Amino acid sequence: MSFRYALKPFITDPKRHSKDVLFYDDKVVLIRDKFPKSAIHLLLLPRGDLTTVAPAKLTKEQIDPLNEYINLAKEIASNEFYKIWKCKNNEKVKILALLHSAPSLNNLHIHIISDDFHSPSLKTKRHFNSFQSPFAIMIDEIPLDEEDMRRGRNYSESLLKRNMQLHGDDYAGKIKVVKQKLQSEFEAKWIRIIN
Amino acid sequence: MSFRYALKPFITDPKRHSKDVLFYDDKVVLIRDKFPKSAIHLLLLPRGDLTTVAPAKLTKEQIDPLNEYINLAKEIASNEFYKIWKCKNNEKVKILALLHSAPSLNNLHIHIISDDFHSPSLKTKRHFNSFQSPFAIMIDEIPLDEEDMRRGRNYSESLLKRNMQLHGDDYAGKIKVVKQKLQSEFEAKWIRIIN
């Protein structure tokens, strides 16, 4: 089987992967991303026919029934985050729910991810842009407009190659600099809970 | 002093560098290249006013008096080569005399080099193209035509970035493949003399 179906075993048999599964029922499976791009990074996997739908083609009717699961997943992600990190100034962690406009894994998966992007697995400009450019389709953007260019694969891929932008600053392709910036921002806000 | 004058000490004081100097008189110094790009690679350094002339601007009147030195240098290079290598089929080693059209070292230097380009110091496409493209000005091409594009630095530099070509085959930028090819050709022809 191709790497493009790496998520399929979790959908078909969540019990077999209890170590990585945080929640499941007959509609969804919630797992930890194997290569987390933030301090907390989960994937919400619909189990039914939805698993074959392209993110850019999702309809309101398809996404609405998932909203309660998305909120649940955000809550679980938040709890997982607070198991490890404590805020220095009483702010709450911000959890995003989004889809990649041109994912490489074929089973539909919603990213549930904290907004820090501070992680050893975030290594490349593509990683960064897949969350910090319009390549990331926020859940509330669904359904995409009929003319949205992210329906086209070529345009979506071009978004991954563009210069990295953070807080309005252009970092070109300097991922090392971006990662240092993200790290110092994270460390300014969060402190690890010793356990 | 800038790296661009790395050859100057040899010209001004050849006695001080006897380990690297194979011949000198009041007109020239012949040294081993510090980063040889072939089995044998020497540099012939004119000592007088010629040391400041750009290779592409050399005149016939300037180069003619050097011809006997060039022949001597080729002879010395050949002898040095045969101290280490023996041909498997009685062919002679071919020694080239050439200049780089846009050298990075400012003192005029004529490369005296065997035509194998089999050396650990030949590492990059630029190295290869500096000898195996028109960037290499053969001694008998001097003086260059007035319209020769190699008089322009931009054009000369572009020659270093072009695809590598060997025996009419295009190797794109694949220096690893080119080096393997050069190595097998060298080993097919020459055998090291144990000493």
Add this chain to the structure above:
DNA sequence: TATTCCGATAGTGAC
């Protein structure tokens, strides 16, 4: 185009 160091970029293969 001198080298060297570092980092960004690009192609490949995975079953």
Add this chain to the structure above:
DNA sequence: GTCACTATCGGAATGAG
């Protein structure tokens, strides 16, 4: 569109008693 590996490509510094 994934990751991991390898290799290629690209800029910057290089000294200075």
